[in-house]
Amino acid sequence: REAGGALELDPALVTETVFMTEQPTPVVGRFSAEFLELPGALLSLVLKKQLKFFPVSQSARLKAAFVGVRDGLPEGQALVREGYQRVLAARGNDAVFFFRRDLSSRLEDKLPLLARVTYQKGLGTMAQKGSRVIELTTALCGLVRQDRPADEKAAFEIARLCYADLVTEVVKEFPELQGVMGGVYARRNGLEERVALGLEQFYLPVGPKSPVPVTIEGALVSLAGKLDGLAGHFALGQAPTGSADPLGLRRQALGVIRIVLEHQLPIDLGAALTRALALQPVPCEQAAVSRELQEFVWARVQALFEEKGFCADEIRSVRQGGLVNLKRMFLRLAAIHAVRQNPDFEPLAEIFKRAANILRQARYSLDSAPAPERGLLREDAEVALFDALVSLEAQVHDRLVAESYETGLRTLVGIKPHLDRFFETVMVMADHEELRQQRLRLLARIVRLFNSVADLAEIQSRRA
Numbered sequence: 001r002e003a004g005g006a007l008e009l010d011p012a013l014v015t016e017t018v019f020m021t022e023q024p025t026p027v028v029g030r031f032s033a034e035f036l037e038l039p040g041a042l043l044s045l046v047l048k049k050q051l052k053f054f055p056v057s058q059s060a061r062l063k064a065a066f067v068g069v070r071d072g073l074p075e076g077q078a079l080v081r082e083g084y085q086r087v088l089a090a091r092g093n094d095a096v097f098f099f100r101r102d103l104s105s106r107l108e109d110k111l112p113l114l115a116r117v118t119y120q121k122g123l124g125t126m127a128q129k130g131s132r133v134i135e136l137t138t139a140l141c142g143l144v145r146q147d148r149p150a151d152e153k154a155a156f157e158i159a160r161l162c163y164a165d166l167v168t169e170v171v172k173e174f175p176e177l178q179g180v181m182g183g184v185y186a187r188r189n190g191l192e193e194r195v196a197l198g199l200e201q202f203y204l205p206v207g208p209k210s211p212v213p214v215t216i217e218g219a220l221v222s223l224a225g226k227l228d229g230l231a232g233h234f235a236l237g238q239a240p241t242g243s244a245d246p247l248g249l250r251r252q253a254l255g256v257i258r259i260v261l262e263h264q265l266p267i268d269l270g271a272a273l274t275r276a277l278a279l280q281p282v283p284c285e286q287a288a289v290s291r292e293l294q295e296f297v298w299a300r301v302q303a304l305f306e307e308k309g310f311c312a313d314e315i316r317s318v319r320q321g322g323l324v325n326l327k328r329m330f331l332r333l334a335a336i337h338a339v340r341q342n343p344d345f346e347p348l349a350e351i352f353k354r355a356a357n358i359l360r361q362a363r364y365s366l367d368s369a370p371a372p373e374r375g376l377l378r379e380d381a382e383v384a385l386f387d388a389l390v391s392l393e394a395q396v397h398d399r400l401v402a403e404s405y406e407t408g409l410r411t412l413v414g415i416k417p418h419l420d421r422f423f424e425t426v427m428v429m430a431d432h433e434e435l436r437q438q439r440l441r442l443l444a445r446i447v448r449l450f451n452s453v454a455d456l457a458e459i460q461s462r463r464a
Contacts, residue, residue, distance in 0.1 A: 002028045003065040005058035013048050020052070021071040029053070029084045033064045035092040038099055039184045045174050046095050051088060098169035107185045111160075113167040122282045123232045126163050132279045134159040136224035139275060140267065147266045148216055151194060155217040158198035161186065162221055165199070179203040198222075205255050212259050219263045224276075226252045226259075231276035234293045235284040253300040260326045269323040270294050294323060301326070310337055317458040320451070328403065335405035336454050339413065345459075348416045351423065352456040355443045358428055362440055366451075369444035376438045381425045385418040386442060393449060400452055409453050415446070 017024065035043055040062055047053040053066040068084045114127040123129065137159040141152045165171050165182035183200025187193070198218030202225065205212050213219040229252050233239070240249050260267055274290045301322065302315050314336045322329040339345055359366065377383050392415055399408035428443065430436045450456055 003056040003063065003067060005056040005063045005065065007067060008044065008048075008055045008057055010048055010054070013052065013054065017052065017069050021069060023072055024069045025072060025074045025077075027068045027070055027077055027080050027084060028065065029068060029081050029088065030065050031085060031088050031092060035096065036062060036064060038092075038095055039181070041177060041180050041184075042095055042099065042170060042174065043092075045176060046091050047088070049174075049176075050091050051084075053084070053088070094173075095170070098173055102168045102170055102181075102185060103188060106189050107161055107164045107182065107191075108189075110164045110167050114163055117167065120232065120236070122236050124281050126166060128281070129228060129232075130160070130163050132228050132276075133162060133221065133224045135279060136227055136272075136276055137221050140220045140224055140272065143267050143272075144216070144220070144265055148263070150216045150220055154192065154194045154198065155220055157191070157195045158202070158217055158221040159224065161195070161199060162202045162225065194218075205258055207251070208254065212255075212262050216263060219259050219265070223256060223259050223265075223267075223272075226256045227272055227276040228279070230256070230293060230297075231273060232280050232282070234289050234296070235277060235280040235282045237284075239292065239296060249296075250300060253297050254304065256297065257301055257304060257326065261330060264327045266325060266327070269297060269326065271324075273297065298323060301329075305330075305333060313458050313460045314340070314454075317454040317456065319458075320455060328405075331403055331405045332453055335409045336459075338406050339409045340459075342410070342413055344413055344416050346461050348413055348419070349456040349459040350461065351416065351419045352447070352450055354423065355419075356447055356457045359440065359443055359447060362429070364440050364444060366444050366448055369441050369448075372438045372441035372445060376434060377442070378435065379426050381418075381421045382439060382442065385415075385422045385446075388415055388418040389442070389446060389449070396449060396452075405453055412450060412453070419446070 038046075043062055044055050047055045047066055051066075051068070053068045056063045056065040056067065066084075066088070068080075070080050111127070111130075114130060115125050117126040118124075119126050119129045134156065137155055138152075141150055141155055144150065161182065162179075165185060166178060168181055168185070170181050171178050179202045180200055182202065183196045186196035186199050194215055194217060198213065198215060198221055201213040201215075201218045202222050204210055204222060213222045229247075230249060233247055233249055238247060238249075240247075245251075256269065259265070260269060270290075273293050274286070277284075277286055277290055277293065298319065302312070305315050306312060310333055314333060317336055318329050318332045372386060374383065374386050377386060392411060395411050396408045399405070399411065426439065428436070428439045430439065
């Protein structure tokens with residue numbers, strides 16, 4: 001109230017202040033209005049990080065006031081206030097100097113300086129990393145062009161400038177503002193808002209609860225940067241081990257997954273990771289490293305969905321082709337989770353495992369299996385199963401094309417009585433070669449149809 005606004009009660013700063021003081025006493029101070037020309041994020045960081053002061057805002061704008069917290073009795077407040085304000089003046093003047101110096105040249109003029117900054121030993125300079133991000137961004141724009149078209153000119157500009165703010169004076173002093181200052185300088189340089197926002201949000205998401213970039217252009221460039229980071233460190237053999245992850249690769253992988261999912265990007269992540277790996281300047285066994293990298297990303301997918309309440313066996317059941325289209329993988333997973341409540345579902349999964357085991361033991365290829373011929377089937381149960389399958393296939397196909405996986409799976413559950421009767425009365429591995437082949441073809445056709453949604457062999461029974 002005394003400061004005439006509202007405190008920005010940053011939870012981390014509140015906690016730190018509580019543990020720094022035995023007898024906390026607030027002190028209201030003020031500073032020169034000249035400092036309000038600084039970007040809000042920069043001024044707020046000076047106050048909170050360097051000085052442990054709480055900023056004061058009004059109508060979402062910072063005021064020329066702050067609240068510091070001293071440790072001790074509320075005596076001599078005027079002297080404490082004067083000391084606080086003197087220190088803030090010095091820090092604020094430094095920030096103004098850095099900011100004005102950065103504004104003396106355009107953001108793109110700083111790009112040549114990136115050639116002097118090493119990104120990582122073995123992975124070249126930040127300028128070289130920037131070139132890889134541009135190439136990956138161009139490729140990603142091509143992949144989404146049909147379904148999620150982006151402003152490719154804006155995406156290219158974001159990719160070209162995304163690391164330029166790293167060599168600015170403000171970011172050298174406050175690394176936490178990387179990206180944010182890129183957006184600030186882009187607006188000061190008169191670049192369009194789509195580009196400025198993409199630069200500002202380039203490093204998002206920075207945590208599991210952090211938002212992803214808002215625009216499709218910003219999302220694609222952010223994705224390219226993360227793909228390059230993952231590919232480069234895996235090429236160097238720097239994959240995380242155990243709980244240690246000093247390079248934040250798990251966070252980057254989670255960021256990749258969230259961007260693709262939340263923007264519903266039709267991107268084959270396995271292929272994108274392989275492409276990013278091919279651009280790295282360090283030699284490696286690309287096929288082996290690509291497999292390792294995809295397994296690493298899939299482990300993050302599994303962890304993400306387990307946190308959301310999906311069971312591990314449900315997630316494993318949609319592993320095949322999961323990275324090819326994460327959106328469809330999620331829809332398939334949600335379908336399994338919902339339909340699992342049907343009392344016939346888990347018994348059907350057990351029957352499915354039996355069919356899959358028979359095919360595996362017979363070394364029967366699902367991919368090359370020809371269609372069964374109805375006229376060569378003998379038993380009533382197998383003919384009925386064939387007819388039911390033909391009837392269901394068209395319905396299921398239409399639902400899967402419409403990405404209505406839950407409806408498609410519920411339709412498939414309807415085949416259970418026919419499968420029950422088939423296994424009760426029919427010997428699949430008959431002595432007669434042609435008859436045996438027809439029955440194997442029939443099972444292969446059923447397994448293929450189920451696999452278009454999920455591999456039910458992964459589903460574990462919950463029955464005691």
